[in-house]
Amino acid sequence: MSTCERCGVEFHCAMADAPAGQKPTGAPGETPCWCTFLPLAIPVPGADAVGCWCPACLRAHIASLEKPT
Incomplete structure (x- = not known):
């Protein structure tokens, strides 16, 4: 699991949480x-x-980026 650097909640980040030697996936079997x-x-x-x-x-x-200024 990864920890959000903004709010501290734990979540799944496929880029960071892929097992060693395995290509990152967004969900089991997916990328x-x-x-x-x-x-x-x-x-x-x-x-x-x-x-x-x-x-x-x-x-x-x-x-917040999409709101007009």
């Missing part, structure tokens, strides 16, 4: 991770990358 189906919103990976966020935090962040 890619659930987060790849959402709009790009935070830098991963790279120097400016944030850690994994749970589905609720990532969706809330995306919603």
